[in-house]
Amino acid sequence: xxxxxxxxxxxxxxxxxxxxxxxxxxxxxxxxxxxxxxxxxxxxxxxxxxxxxxxxxxxxxxxxxxxxxxxxxxxxxxxxxxxxxxxxxxxxxxxxxxxxxxxxxxxxxxxxxxxxxxxxxxxxxxxxxxxxxxxxxxxxxxxxxxxxxxxxxxxxxxxxxxxxxxxxxxxxxxxxxxxxxxxxxxxxxxxxxxxxxxxxxxxxxxxxxxxxxxxxxx
Amino acid sequence: xxxxxxxxxxxxxxxxxxxxxxxxxxxxxxxxxxxxxxxxxxxxxxxxxxxxxxxxxxxxxxxxxxxxxxxxxxxxxxxxxxxxxxxxxxxxxxxxxxxxxxxxxxxxxxxxxxxxxxxxxxxxxxxxxxxxxxxxxxxxxxxxxxxxxxxxxxxxxxxxxxxxxxxxxxxxxxxxxxxxxxxxxxxxxxxxxxxxxxxxxxxxxxxxxxxxxxxxxx
DNA sequence: ATGCCTTAGATTGTATACATAGAGTGGTGG
DNA sequence: CCACCACTCTATGTATACAATCTAAGGCAT
Numbered sequence: 001x002x003x004x005x006x007x008x009x010x011x012x013x014x015x016x017x018x019x020x021x022x023x024x025x026x027x028x029x030x031x032x033x034x035x036x037x038x039x040x041x042x043x044x045x046x047x048x049x050x051x052x053x054x055x056x057x058x059x060x061x062x063x064x065x066x067x068x069x070x071x072x073x074x075x076x077x078x079x080x081x082x083x084x085x086x087x088x089x090x091x092x093x094x095x096x097x098x099x100x101x102x103x104x105x106x107x108x109x110x111x112x113x114x115x116x117x118x119x120x121x122x123x124x125x126x127x128x129x130x131x132x133x134x135x136x137x138x139x140x141x142x143x144x145x146x147x148x149x150x151x152x153x154x155x156x157x158x159x160x161x162x163x164x165x166x167x168x169x170x171x172x173x174x175x176x177x178x179x180x181x182x183x184x185x186x187x188x189x190x191x192x193x194x195x196x197x198x199x200x201x202x203x204x205x206x207x208x209x210x211x212x213x214x215x216x217x218x
Numbered sequence: 219x220x221x222x223x224x225x226x227x228x229x230x231x232x233x234x235x236x237x238x239x240x241x242x243x244x245x246x247x248x249x250x251x252x253x254x255x256x257x258x259x260x261x262x263x264x265x266x267x268x269x270x271x272x273x274x275x276x277x278x279x280x281x282x283x284x285x286x287x288x289x290x291x292x293x294x295x296x297x298x299x300x301x302x303x304x305x306x307x308x309x310x311x312x313x314x315x316x317x318x319x320x321x322x323x324x325x326x327x328x329x330x331x332x333x334x335x336x337x338x339x340x341x342x343x344x345x346x347x348x349x350x351x352x353x354x355x356x357x358x359x360x361x362x363x364x365x366x367x368x369x370x371x372x373x374x375x376x377x378x379x380x381x382x383x384x385x386x387x388x389x390x391x392x393x394x395x396x397x398x399x400x401x402x403x404x405x406x407x408x409x410x411x412x413x414x415x416x417x418x419x420x421x422x423x424x425x426x427x428x429x430x431x432x433x434x435x436x
Numbered sequence: 437a438t439g440c441c442t443t444a445g446a447t448t449g450t451a452t453a454c455a456t457a458g459a460g461t462g463g464t465g466g
Numbered sequence: 467c468c469a470c471c472a473c474t475c476t477a478t479g480t481a482t483a484c485a486a487t488c489t490a491a492g493g494c495a496t
Contacts, residue, residue, distance in 0.1 A: 006281045007450075008269070032478070042451045044262065047479085048269045051226070055273030057360070063224045064457050064478060079361045086304035142275070142371075143297045146364075153360075225480070250448070260481045265449085282448060282487050
């Protein structure tokens with residue numbers, strides 16, 4: 001059965017999306033046979049998909065025992081945010097000269113919409129699109145994929161944090177988004193990088209105020 | 219056949235070491251059956267190992283076609299070094315308070331030995347051990363494993379660069395190592411981080427002077 | 437001679453079958 | 467009542483067999 005070439009990649013992509021969309025939670029067990037059946041495939045490509053997601057940090061495999069959706073301690077999440085703080089301004093600088101008028105306009109739109117967004121899921125999508133857009137379409141670079149992985153690994157905890165309160169409540173976030181777009185419009189890479197660094201840093205500190213997000217359930 | 223649980227992990231570790239030791243070069247093809255036979259296993263765990271190394275950036279897989287040892291363009295290598303420049307000082311800061319007298323002494327030893335080392339392979343080992351040691355034994359942190367992957371992906375090009383000239387020729391490297399150890403001895407995290415950043419940056423610039431290292435052979 | 441199509445070989449991709457280690461269960465002795 | 471052990475069952479790990487795809491060589495027409 002199965003179409004052409006790449007069941008493993010397809011399963012990995014689906015499982016990755018499912019985890020990022022919150023259909024799984026950290027600590028949830030991932031059973032090979034169940035996944036295989038769900039995709040109409042055997043366990044062989046499922047195992048390959050799990051190895052891929054393991055290397056991305058989304059899944060944790062224990063030999064002869066099983067696979068679980070990765071859980072982060074507060075310290076690990078903090079580390080990931082510190083990495084983002086160092087790396088994302090670097091990526092942004094690469095893309096400042098490449099930003100066109102249409103992209104800048106969409107960034108404006110997204111910033112405006114987020115400022116009054118109530119729904120967590122929509123906010124998550126918009127925020128992610130906002131930053132991804134600012135990093136350009138250059139998905140090929142090793143830097144871009146590293147940043148994407150940092151976002152993926154912390155996605156669940158961002159969602160859990162946002163659920164604690166109204167996403168539009170924190171005015172600082174929206175102010176920073178505005179400042180960022182403005183710097184980008186002027187093509188000021190230094191200032192844009194600085195604002196972004198502050199933005200990520202503040203997010204990290206806000207997250208640190210809510211250790212209950214990292215409480216081990218089940 | 220095969221012992222207990224973990225042929226895939228063992229094969230991945232072996233292949234990773236082989237690539238890092240230079241037994242393979244970027245662009246070399248990796249055949250599944252050949253690897254399987256070499257390890258007395260079937261192709262199933264081999265494929266899992268390849269997926270793992272693919273996610274680490276050491277191997278490039280093309281569907282229905284094959285696997286090759288990853289090759290970096292000069293631009294990609296430059297990106298990886300810029301990431302190192304941002305991230306490694308961060309990791310170092312984590313470990314400054316944890317450094318004991320024995321470790322500092324070994325760092326001194328390594329710095330001394332490297333300053334007069336002629337052999338490329340020995341220099342590579344010592345340099346890597348020097349920095350890994352300064353980052354402490356904390357292999358568990360997500361930051362530590364990220365840094366390790368950055369080193370792994372650029373290892374081949376470091377070797378190729380060193381082969382162009384006497385490793386002990388560049389006095390700047392050894393001076394920076396000395397300065398680093400001295401800062402660490404004083405427990406001055408800020409200065410140590412700054413020196414390390416400069417160290418990585420200078421290495422990147424030196425590497426940029428030798429584009430022939432990235433010339434696509436075969 | 438050159439370019440394209442056909443075909444044979446090799447290599448990858450996946451399903452199935454079997455081997456093996458873990459987790460839980462019931463029973464027994466203390 | 468609790469700790470411990472044998473056993474069963476479930477899920478994982480791997481080898482084998484088969485299907486699909488890519489590559490390269492050779493023939494044919496232009």
